[in-house]
Amino acid sequence: MEKRPGHGRRFQGDSKRLRAAERIAILQPERVAALSMKGAIIKTVLDVGTGTGLFAEAFSKMGARVFGVDVSADSLAAARKHLPAAVFAEGAAEKLPFDDASFDLVFLGHVLHETDDPLRALEEARRVARVNVAVMEWPYRAEEFGPPLEHRLRPADIETMARKAGLPMTGKIELPHAELYTFAAGREL
Numbered sequence: 001m002e003k004r005p006g007h008g009r010r011f012q013g014d015s016k017r018l019r020a021a022e023r024i025a026i027l028q029p030e031r032v033a034a035l036s037m038k039g040a041i042i043k044t045v046l047d048v049g050t051g052t053g054l055f056a057e058a059f060s061k062m063g064a065r066v067f068g069v070d071v072s073a074d075s076l077a078a079a080r081k082h083l084p085a086a087v088f089a090e091g092a093a094e095k096l097p098f099d100d101a102s103f104d105l106v107f108l109g110h111v112l113h114e115t116d117d118p119l120r121a122l123e124e125a126r127r128v129a130r131v132n133v134a135v136m137e138w139p140y141r142a143e144e145f146g147p148p149l150e151h152r153l154r155p156a157d158i159e160t161m162a163r164k165a166g167l168p169m170t171g172k173i174e175l176p177h178a179e180l181y182t183f184a185a186g187r188e189l
Contacts, residue, residue, distance in 0.1 A: 018052045018075070019082075026145055026177045027110075033058035035173055035180055036107055036134035046103040046128060048093045048121070049111025053079030056086055059107070067103065069096060093121035101130045106185070109136045110146075110178070113153050122165035129185035133167055136180045145177055155179065 017023070033055060037045075042064055047056040050068030052075055060066045066086040070076050076088045091097040093108065093115045106129040108121065115121040125133045138146045140154050158181060159169060167183035 018054060018078075024054065027054070028175065029055050029058035030061060032109070032136055032175070032178070032180060033062050033107075036105060036132075036136075036182065037062055037064070040104070040131050042104045042131065044103045045105045045107055046096070046098065048096070048106060048108045048125065049114065050079055050088065051075045053083045053086065053088070055107060055109045056088075057083050059105075060086060064105070067098075069093075069098075092116075094124060096124045096128050098128045100127055102128045104131045105129065106133045107136075108134070110138060112137055112158070113147065113151055118153065118158075119161045119164055122161050122167060126165050126167050126183075126185055131185055132170070133162075133183040133185055134180060135162070135183070136175075136178050139174070139177070139179050143177065 045059040045064045045066050047059065047066065047068040050056050050070045053068055056066045056068045056079065060083060068079055068086060068088045069091045071092050073090055076090060079088050089097050093111060094117050106125040108125060112118050112121060112135055135158065137158060138152045140152050142149045162169060162183050169181060170184050171182040173180040
């Protein structure tokens with residue numbers, strides 16, 4: 001897997017692993033997409049750290065126009081094969097290659113803990129979001145599935161960073177192997 005220095009430093013896998021049936025069952029991408037879009041009119045979604053486009057594909061099934069960004073050119077090539085109608089770009093969560101207020105929803109699925117600067121990633125998510133930002137992270141507990149505990153983010157830290165980024169929390173949903181946070185971007189046009 002191609003990586004930029006400092007990015008993708010924790011995920012040690014390949015595109016096939018990101019699309020493994022066991023992983024899809026655990027991550028519940030279609031349920032997560034529906035929960036992320038709930039209560040708002042969402043026509044465009046940016047999937048930050050899209051990987052092979054697993055969540056982008058789920059958002060597309062919900063009727064959204066989907067965009068994805070990732071630091072790995074290899075992952076983006078795989079995403080394009082799975083979702084040729086989407087627009088994918090190479091870039092980091094801390095410096096998104098999009099204009100302000102470009103997307104109704106910005107989704108960060110299991111990527112915030114991978115960034116070099118999680119606060120900056122949230123600031124960038126807010127900058128390019130019009131309506132909402134959704135962040136899915138691993139629960140802060142040791143589990144067999146997912147990264148080791150020392151790579152996971154504490155819920156209080158996520159909430160504090162979001163506040164600093166100007167993202168008021170609108171909800172938190174505990175899933176079997178994830179926590180989904182929703183935040184208002186407050187820039188509806």
